Amino acid sequence: MANMASVSSHNDPTRRSTDKLIDSFICGDARKVLTTFPDECVDAIVTSPPYFRQRDYSSGDQIGNERTPRGYIEQLLIVVEQCRRVLKPSGTLWLNLGDKYHKSSLLGLPWRVAAAMQDAGWLLRSDIIWHKPNAMPSAVKNRPTTDHEYVFLFAKSTDYFYDADAVRVPHVTFTEKSRMRGGRNHFGKRNGTPEQGKNRGNPNLHDARWDQAFHAKGRNRRTVWEIPLSKFPEAHFAVFPERLVELCLLAGCPPGGVVLDPFMGSGTTALVARRLGRRFIGVDCSIAYCKMAKRRLDNGPSGN
Numbered sequence: 001m002a003n004m005a006s007v008s009s010h011n012d013p014t015r016r017s018t019d020k021l022i023d024s025f026i027c028g029d030a031r032k033v034l035t036t037f038p039d040e041c042v043d044a045i046v047t048s049p050p051y052f053r054q055r056d057y058s059s060g061d062q063i064g065n066e067r068t069p070r071g072y073i074e075q076l077l078i079v080v081e082q083c084r085r086v087l088k089p090s091g092t093l094w095l096n097l098g099d100k101y102h103k104s105s106l107l108g109l110p111w112r113v114a115a116a117m118q119d120a121g122w123l124l125r126s127d128i129i130w131h132k133p134n135a136m137p138s139a140v141k142n143r144p145t146t147d148h149e150y151v152f153l154f155a156k157s158t159d160y161f162y163d164a165d166a167v168r169v170p171h172v173t174f175t176e177k178s179r180m181r182g183g184r185n186h187f188g189k190r191n192g193t194p195e196q197g198k199n200r201g202n203p204n205l206h207d208a209r210w211d212q213a214f215h216a217k218g219r220n221r222r223t224v225w226e227i228p229l230s231k232f233p234e235a236h237f238a239v240f241p242e243r244l245v246e247l248c249l250l251a252g253c254p255p256g257g258v259v260l261d262p263f264m265g266s267g268t269t270a271l272v273a274r275r276l277g278r279r280f281i282g283v284d285c286s287i288a289y290c291k292m293a294k295r296r297l298d299n300g301p302s303g304n
């Protein structure tokens with residue numbers, strides 16, 4: 001049976017060693033809670049902060065209700081700065097953010113946050129588009145309906161953990177049924193090899209670039225991820241689809257590693273971490289959500 005997760009308050013003095021933090025939910029303001037963590041204690045961070053002026057989480061400590069985008073970004077950066085301190089040098093931060101319209105103009109908030117993080121020293125490694133095929137329809141008639149959000153992949157250094165093999169996707173060009181013309185030509189004949197195909201003699205055939213294109217485990221994952229929105233009925237806010245967290249963890253957190261979510265909400269990051277053999281630390285300023293996350297985790301995997 002899976003271990004029961006614990007919930008502690010921000011003021012709990014026993015919480016400061018990494019061992020005490022692991023597999024627990026800590027209820028408090030992430031801006032303060034993270035300051036009590038040791039340096040470089042987590043392998044990855046996967047999180048979706050409250051969006052700007054989107055929702056009231058019924059907590060005096062909540063981020064998101066600042067008057068201006070600049071004020072909002074400043075508050076997020078306080079958390080992100082602590083994230084940088086507690087993340088191992090090989091660690092990655094996966095940040096999901098949606099945008100917002102103000103006075104008919106798109107604010108570009110995800111990119112404003114990303115730029116501010118670059119200024120603070122983070123390497124922005126990827127701007128992943130999370131495409132939501134079941135996004136809510138909208139009544140707008142003078143622009144396209146938005147059906148995506150960003151997941152930014154940040155690293156502290158170029159030497160970061162990334163398991164490309166764990167998240168590869170099937171090759172599209174080289175199946176018999178392929179609709180993309182020319183795929184077969186790469187092999188020359190049925191069951192042929194690239195060395196027999198139209199690129200024979202190409203010096204790239206045996207170097208890294210070509211190997212990547214023909215990797216036996218599939219091609220490298222692309223930056224558009226199509227993942228339907230999912231619901232957790234108890235939560236009154238958008239929860240992560242488990243598949244989204246799964247991809248971040250498989251690629252960005254080594255097996256047995258520790259993932260932090262400083263805005264844990266209903267605990268999706270913890271749930272997926274446990275299912276994939278990773279450990280977690282969850283923080284949320286709402287006691288109700290901390291308890292909800294614990295209940296959800298103690299009930300076991302949902303298989304979403």
Ligand SMILES: C[S@@+](CC[C@H](N)C(=O)[O-])C[C@H]1O[C@@H](n2cnc3c(N)ncnc32)[C@H](O)[C@@H]1O
Nearest residue numbers: 029030057062063239240263265266268284285
């Ligand atoms: C978008 S929800 C996260 C949802 C989560 N990814 C899930 O799958 O359920 C944002 C969460 O941030 C929490 N939050 C807001 N301000 C916070 C703060 N200052 N410190 C910690 N948590 C905060 C809210 O209570 C809410 O649960």
